[in-house]
Amino acid sequence: MALPAEPWRVHAARRWETLGPALRAQLSGAAPLRCCWRLLRPEDEALLRALCGRRGAGKEAAAACFYRQAGNARFRRGDFAAAAALYSKAVSHAAPGGPELPLCFANRSAALFRLQHPQACLEDIERALGQGYPAGLQPKVLLRKAECLLLLGRSRDAAQALSVAESRVAGDAGLTGGARRALLSQIEQLRAQAREREGDPAPVSAALDEAREGREPLEENSDLPGASSSVSLSFDASRGRHLVAARGILPGESLLSEEAFVSVLNPGERLLLPDGVETTWDTSIANEDLYCHRCLKPLLASVPCRGCSYAKYCSQECARLAWERYHRTECALGALLLTLGVFCHVALRTVLVAGFAEVSRLVKQAYGNDQEFHGAETGRKYADETPNSRSGREGPCEKGESPIPGCDGRGQYQTSYQAVFHLLPHAEKHSPEHKFLCCLSVVALCKRLQEAGLEATFLRQGSPESQRKGEACETVSAELEVLGEAMLRHMLQLQCNAQAVTGIQESGCGDGTVVNREQVRLATAFFPVLSLLNHSCNPTTSVMFSGTAVTVRASQPIPKGQEIFHCYGPHRCRMGAAERRQRLLSQYFFVCQCQACREELGSDITCIPSTTDTFCCPHCQASMQGEDLLQCSSGACALAVSRDHLSGRLQDLQGRVRRALELLKDDKLEEAVELLLMCLMDAKRFLSPKHMLMGEIEDHLARGYASLGKWQEAARHLQSSIRVVEACHGSSSVEMGHELFKLAQILFNGFAVSEALRTIQRAEEVLSVHCGSGSAQVQELKQMKACLLELPRNLLPRTENP
Numbered sequence: 085m086a087l088p089a090e091p092w093r094v095h096a097a098r099r100w101e102t103l104g105p106a107l108r109a110q111l112s113g114a115a116p117l118r119c120c121w122r123l124l125r126p127e128d129e130a131l132l133r134a135l136c137g138r139r140g141a142g143k144e145a146a147a148a149c150f151y152r153q154a155g156n157a158r159f160r161r162g163d164f165a166a167a168a169a170l171y172s173k174a175v176s177h178a179a180p181g182g183p184e185l186p187l188c189f190a191n192r193s194a195a196l197f198r199l200q201h202p203q204a205c206l207e208d209i210e211r212a213l214g215q216g217y218p219a220g221l222q223p224k225v226l227l228r229k230a231e232c233l234l235l236l237g238r239s240r241d242a243a244q245a246l247s248v249a250e251s252r253v254a255g256d257a258g259l260t261g262g263a264r265r266a267l268l269s270q271i272e273q274l275r276a277q278a279r280e281r282e283g284d285p286a287p288v289s290a291a292l293d294e295a296r297e298g299r300e301p302l303e304e305n306s307d308l309p310g311a312s313s314s315v316s317l318s319f320d321a322s323r324g325r326h327l328v329a330a331r332g333i334l335p336g337e338s339l340l341s342e343e344a345f346v347s348v349l350n351p352g353e354r355l356l357l358p359d360g361v362e363t364t365w366d367t368s369i370a371n372e373d374l375y376c377h378r379c380l381k382p383l384l385a386s387v388p389c390r391g392c393s394y395a396k397y398c399s400q401e402c403a404r405l406a407w408e409r410y411h412r413t414e415c416a417l418g419a420l421l422l423t424l425g426v427f428c429h430v431a432l433r434t435v436l437v438a439g440f441a442e443v444s445r446l447v448k449q450a451y452g453n454d455q456e457f458h459g460a461e462t463g464r465k466y467a468d469e470t471p472n473s474r475s476g477r478e479g480p481c482e483k484g485e486s487p488i489p490g491c492d493g494r495g496q497y498q499t500s501y502q503a504v505f506h507l508l509p510h511a512e513k514h515s516p517e518h519k520f521l522c523c524l525s526v527v528a529l530c531k532r533l534q535e536a537g538l539e540a541t542f543l544r545q546g547s548p549e550s551q552r553k554g555e556a557c558e559t560v561s562a563e564l565e566v567l568g569e570a571m572l573r574h575m576l577q578l579q580c581n582a583q584a585v586t587g588i589q590e591s592g593c594g595d596g597t598v599v600n601r602e603q604v605r606l607a608t609a610f611f612p613v614l615s616l617l618n619h620s621c622n623p624t625t626s627v628m629f630s631g632t633a634v635t636v637r638a639s640q641p642i643p644k645g646q647e648i649f650h651c652y653g654p655h656r657c658r659m660g661a662a663e664r665r666q667r668l669l670s671q672y673f674f675v676c677q678c679q680a681c682r683e684e685l686g687s688d689i690t691c692i693p694s695t696t697d698t699f700c701c702p703h704c705q706a707s708m709q710g711e712d713l714l715q716c717s718s719g720a721c722a723l724a725v726s727r728d729h730l731s732g733r734l735q736d737l738q739g740r741v742r743r744a745l746e747l748l749k750d751d752k753l754e755e756a757v758e759l760l761l762m763c764l765m766d767a768k769r770f771l772s773p774k775h776m777l778m779g780e781i782e783d784h785l786a787r788g789y790a791s792l793g794k795w796q797e798a799a800r801h802l803q804s805s806i807r808v809v810e811a812c813h814g815s816s817s818v819e820m821g822h823e824l825f826k827l828a829q830i831l832f833n834g835f836a837v838s839e840a841l842r843t844i845q846r847a848e849e850v851l852s853v854h855c856g857s858g859s860a861q862v863q864e865l866k867q868m869k870a871c872l873l874e875l876p877r878n879l880l881p882r883t884e885n886p
């Protein structure tokens with residue numbers, strides 16, 4: 085998804101094979117883009133057009149109608165959440181001003197009403213009425229409006245809506261007598277309710293909760309806005325830029341708090357249909373339907389872009405800001421950006437947000453003056469031995485430049501285009517084939533920008549001097565070259581500097597007593613301050629996102645003067661040193677020298693169970709080892725089984741666990757639990773007790789039992805799941821925190837007071853470090869604790885008494 089769609093990647097690789105040695109040499113050089121402008125052929129563009137055609141991002145009235153009817157079918161079955169999601173798809177496909185859009189909004193308002201979201205329902209009703217909802221259908225919608233207003237405590241507004249409804253009924257000659265009487269009697273009933281509640285105080289809004297989720301203020305660092313004064317920025321040849329503790333730091337302290345320079349929502353699976361499949365209107369829901377495309381808030385009732393069916397926002401305000409900052413240009417490119425992948429999209433959005441003047445200034449500074457830029461290759465030198473992958477120096481320091489790259493004239497380093505631009509692209513380390521793919525993609529994008537006349541709009545916005553008339557054609561192509569150069573740089577930077585923005589997706593067990601939290605990848609972003617942190621396989625920080633903002637906290641005590649580390653992905657709890665180093669080298673181009681790696685490689689003992697050896701002996705539980713033929717490692721059993729056989733069993737088991745999960749979702753709890761118990765028995769016969777699937781089965785069982793109100797069984801299975809999580813992620817990991825939180829909820833609901841209190845304490849300790857003591861989860865734990873402590877003694881179960 086980060087890279088372009090597979091057929092385009094394959095096509096580019098084939099083209100690379102056919103290039104002559106001279107061209108290949110040029111492409112391997114420091115300025116590969118220059119020779120690519122004329123390499124884009126009509127057949128390349130034709131392929132891209134075909135790929136885009138499979139996944140249109142335009143408005144389509146027939147699709148809107150299809151999704152609305154699919155929503156109606158779900159609505160009739162009482163599945164209002166699915167209906168609302170389908171109506172949202174319909175809303176996105178309906179053209180503004182057309183007859184379909186108001187119908188879609190009105191239908192969605194009905195689903196939102198049933199889902200008990202009166203405020204969102206009200207907004208959709210206003211949209212439907214504002215878009216010309218047919219007068220004959222209005223009375224019903226106005227009655228719904230009055231009901232929402234009553235729920236929100238706005239009885240006077242409700243009475244007014246009822247008067248409008250009444251006049252519509254009176255003015256509608258097409259109504260039969262029966263229908264008219266029914267409507268009028270409903271109006272009377274609601275009017276009576278409105279009169280009754282006239283004096284009631286308005287309900288308290290949820291604003292307090294939202295404020296609590298906000299970012300904590302930092303004791304600001306004047307050289308490094310966004311960082312706390314407890315850290316300082318350092319630079320040396322071996323480590324590049326890095327952050328150091330300016331004083332002793334305690335676990336849980338906030339170190340950085342940064343808003344992404346740009347972020348692009350990951351569209352989610354299912355977008356790229358396999359070869360030969362015609363475009364169909366897909367009713368499945370992916371990331372792109374679930375989160376605001378600008379601020380990443382979960383979507384309830386999406387506001388569609390007026391121009392395309394792809395972009396969706398949480399509010400009119402987000403839609404407006406996105407349009408002003410970047411979507412004005414991106415809107416017409418929707419399908420192309422989806423085909424070229426998220427990295428290409430981030431690269432484009434970065435230059436759009438930066439503005440042409442700033443892009444041009446930095447490109448010219450980095451690649452020499454105008455003449456050099458358009459002339460011979462600039463013999464740039466890259467720092468070769470920079471162990472840190474993200475932030476080093478490319479070549480010697482220039483006169484008047486701050487000694488630390490990316491800092492502005494005052495020596496400040498902050499979230500800016502300047503800082504993004506100075507992240508290392510490692511241009512010389514990427515394979516020439518990869519660079520060719522990036523070049524070809526960037527050129528294709530630039531060409532589309534030019535054809536659509538979009539680059540002219542963008543250029544005019546960014547730099548007033550390019551508004552000169554009469555020289556448009558020639559100057560634009562030179563300026564487009566600057567843009568292309570910058571976008572290529574960003575695409576190459578992203579391999580090492582892309583930060584995945586994650587969010588917590590919650591799925592309850594129906595009644596809301598126990599909530600499952602799962603981390604999902606939402607977007608890809610540039611965080612230039614976060615990028616200052618070097619990698620360690622045993623990091624000293626924990627990273628949390630709230631929308632497009634990141635907060636970094638210390639996860640361990642960090643003594644004064646010590647470097648602060650963050651983990652780029654390969655963590656010592658999840659894989660062995662050899663595998664971690666291989667991954668870091670291939671993606672980030674450095675050999676990890678962190679303490680964990682040094683210790684592990686020096687000691688010769690593989691204390692971490694490899695994720696590939698997952699099977700155990702059914703007789704003695706020792707691990708099964710070997711290549712194609714696995715043997716019990718204890719030596720006593722003489723058991724040998726083929727790897728294929730065990731892999732087949734594992735696949736079969738995974739299938740059954742998935743089926744059980746479906747049953748859980750459909751509320752067939754007893755059936756699900758029965759199937760899961762059988763899966764567990766089977767799993768114990770051949771899977772290592774530390775296998776993730778083992779933990780998952782136990783976790784699902786806990787969920788099933790909790791939904792059945794069998795708290796003891798639920799707690800027992802969750803404790804088994806927690807042992808697996810602890811083995812895989814460590815006892816103070818955020819994953820462990822989420823599991824402990826679930827266990828606390830189960831014990832709380834099951835009235836196991838002293839055990840609940842102990843678990844709440846542990847969960848609070850772990851989660852405060854990762855999420856901060858003000859986070860919603862920690863607050864909820866505190867409330868549970870207070871509630872348990874207030875219980876009168878005689879209410880406690882007897883076994884709990886000391």
Ligand SMILES: [Zn+2]
Nearest residue numbers: 376379398402
């Ligand atoms: Zn938003």
Ligand SMILES: [Zn+2]
Nearest residue numbers: 389391392415
């Ligand atoms: Zn759009």
Ligand SMILES: [Zn+2]
Nearest residue numbers: 621676678681
């Ligand atoms: Zn390491």
Ligand SMILES: [Zn+2]
Nearest residue numbers: 701704716721
């Ligand atoms: Zn054995």
